Amino acid sequence: MRVEILGCSGGIGGNGMRTTSLLVDHDILIDAGTGVGDLPLERLAAIDHVFITHAHLDHIACLPLMVDSVGELRERPVTMYATRETLDIIRRHIFNWQIWPDFSQIPTPDNPFLRFAAIEVGQAVTLGMRSITPLPATHTVPAVGYHLHNQASGASLAFSGDTCICDPLWEALNAVGDLRYLIIEAAFADRERELALLSKHLCPSLLLAELAKLRARPEVLVTHAKPSQQEQIAREIAAGNSPHQPRMLAPGVILAF
Numbered sequence: 001m002r003v004e005i006l007g008c009s010g011g012i013g014g015n016g017m018r019t020t021s022l023l024v025d026h027d028i029l030i031d032a033g034t035g036v037g038d039l040p041l042e043r044l045a046a047i048d049h050v051f052i053t054h055a056h057l058d059h060i061a062c063l064p065l066m067v068d069s070v071g072e073l074r075e076r077p078v079t080m081y082a083t084r085e086t087l088d089i090i091r092r093h094i095f096n097w098q099i100w101p102d103f104s105q106i107p108t109p110d111n112p113f114l115r116f117a118a119i120e121v122g123q124a125v126t127l128g129m130r131s132i133t134p135l136p137a138t139h140t141v142p143a144v145g146y147h148l149h150n151q152a153s154g155a156s157l158a159f160s161g162d163t164c165i166c167d168p169l170w171e172a173l174n175a176v177g178d179l180r181y182l183i184i185e186a187a188f189a190d191r192e193r194e195l196a197l198l199s200k201h202l203c204p205s206l207l208l209a210e211l212a213k214l215r216a217r218p219e220v221l222v223t224h225a226k227p228s229q230q231e232q233i234a235r236e237i238a239a240g241n242s243p244h245q246p247r248m249l250a251p252g253v254i255l256a257f
């Protein structure tokens with residue numbers, strides 16, 4: 001499997017700052033933040049599956065626009081996967097004919113541009129030799145991460161999505177025997193630790209305490225830093241001298257496993 005980082009910032013502001021989106025091979029998106037907007041039309045039209053971690057705007061911003069742009073170029077619907085709770089929020093607040101049309105009904109309910117599929121933590125969706133399994137997360141709204149497993153190579157990548165302290169996440173990750181990469185968030189610098197706890201995100205000190213619960217030694221990549229705090233977050237993580245040696249993720253990076 002090949003994961004291309006389309007966006008890994010907590011916000012926008014030039015300098016390659018795009019919000020969360022990962023392109024898996026040519027046909028799967030994990031989240032649909034503003035990084036999706038850089039893909040040319042033919043690459044957008046090749047996306048069949050979109051897995052959403054949670055309903056926050058930085059993770060779904062480009063989904064409504066993408067579906068509208070590619071709908072008539074495709075012969076089958078794009079499938080959006082999320083938990084039942086997240087699907088309900090997105091349908092009620094985005095695809096509600098007021099913010100955006102309900103593309104699960106047009107052009108016809110029988111052959112729409114978009115269809116919704118409910119998923120559950122721990123239950124894998126299998127697409128050929130690839131499986132994608134929702135992971136537990138703790139956030140201010142219902143949220144999951146994702147475990148991507150390549151059955152052909154016997155290797156895995158895990159992505160936390162937005163999360164704060166979450167023991168069930170580490171239990172799940174400690175059960176993954178072939179974890180090659182872990183992408184995990186640190187949204188705030190340590191001076192905003194209280195805000196991180198309040199908004200259910202991680203900051204470097206919380207991230208390093210969480211990482212100590214991980215038994216495996218994957219490559220750890222840090223995502224979702226606030227644009228104005230990226231360098232401070234990187235410094236604080238480096239100063240922590242974690243045996244996991246986390247590195248900041250960057251847009252355009254390709255992870256193969």
Ligand SMILES: [Zn+2]
Binds near residue numbers: 054056139162
């Ligand atoms: Zn969020």
Ligand SMILES: [Zn+2]
Binds near residue numbers: 056058162
């Ligand atoms: Zn976010």
